[in-house]
Amino acid sequence: MLSSDFANLASEAERMVTFGADWLHMDIMDGYVPDFAKLFCCAYFHFVPNLTIGAPVIESLRKHTKAYLDCHLMVTNPLDYVDQLGKAGASGFTFHVEVSKDNWQELVKKIKSKGMRPGVALNPGTPIEEVFPLLEGENPVEMVLVMTVEPGFGGQKFMPDMMNKVRTLREKYPTLDIEVDGGLGPSTIDAAAAAGANCIVAGSSVFGAPEPAQVISLLRTSVNKAQKTC
Numbered sequence: 730m731l732s733s734d735f736a737n738l739a740s741e742a743e744r745m746v747t748f749g750a751d752w753l754h755m756d757i758m759d760g761y762v763p764d765f766a767k768l769f770c771c772a773y774f775h776f777v778p779n780l781t782i783g784a785p786v787i788e789s790l791r792k793h794t795k796a797y798l799d800c801h802l803m804v805t806n807p808l809d810y811v812d813q814l815g816k817a818g819a820s821g822f823t824f825h826v827e828v829s830k831d832n833w834q835e836l837v838k839k840i841k842s843k844g845m846r847p848g849v850a851l852n853p854g855t856p857i858e859e860v861f862p863l864l865e866g867e868n869p870v871e872m873v874l875v876m877t878v879e880p881g882f883g884g885q886k887f888m889p890d891m892m893n894k895v896r897t898l899r900e901k902y903p904t905l906d907i908e909v910d911g912g913l914g915p916s917t918i919d920a921a922a923a924a925g926a927n928c929i930v931a932g933s934s935v936f937g938a939p940e941p942a943q944v945i946s947l948l949r950t951s952v953n954k955a956q957k958t959c
């Protein structure tokens with residue numbers, strides 16, 4: 730929903746569901762401190778160079794839609810947001826492996842205890858092996874989000890090299906939900922679907938289309954076709 734008109738979020742959400750979206754992907758970003766400020770240690774490092782929405786917006790949107798709210802936490806301390814997003818009615822809570830190596834088990838337990846589905850995301854520069862531990866054991870995450878752009882903004886160019894990560898994941902975990910996010914649209918969906926992605930985040934390619942429903946249908950058809958040939 731990062732590409733939507735935030736001033737009309739409820740109607741934009743309803744429009745996307747009407748056009749055939751299964752989930753609404755909600756990008757929660759914590760802002761960024763310029764390098765010079767960090768040099769003087771006078772500011773706390775955040776995760777991405779953009780500031781978007783938080784729990785109050787999720788709570789308001791939940792009053793207008795029953796859709797699955799797939800929250801992507803691009804924040805330095807995801808644990809700080811579990812309670813408030815659970816109360817707000819978030820459906821999925823996907824945190825970044827880069828900021829949760831030491832406490833992901835606690836995170837997953839707490840996310841589940843609040844009735845949300847835990848997922849883990851990784852940036853383009855993070856090796857896929859870093860998420861393997863989070864897929865093993867008694868309390869694994871239930872989805873992996875492979876970023877196909879640097880997090881922070883919509884409308885960026887798809888990074889095809891990230892498909893190697895998707896292929897590796899699909900071979901190792903045949904039934905896992907694998908989400909791809911960034912630059913997905915009619916010209917890039919076939920590569921993602923063929924690699925094994927089955928959850929597709931698409932912002933600008935849908936919101937910017939004259940016929941968003943057609944784009945959503947095309948994305949779904951590509952994934953369904955790829956799954957049949959797997």
Ligand SMILES: O=C(CO)[C@@H](O)[C@H](O)COP(=O)(O)O
Nearest residue numbers: 880881883884911912932933
């Ligand atoms: O998390 C992010 C960006 O940080 C993504 O969800 C983008 O918002 C996807 O937008 P498009 O690339 O599809 O326009």
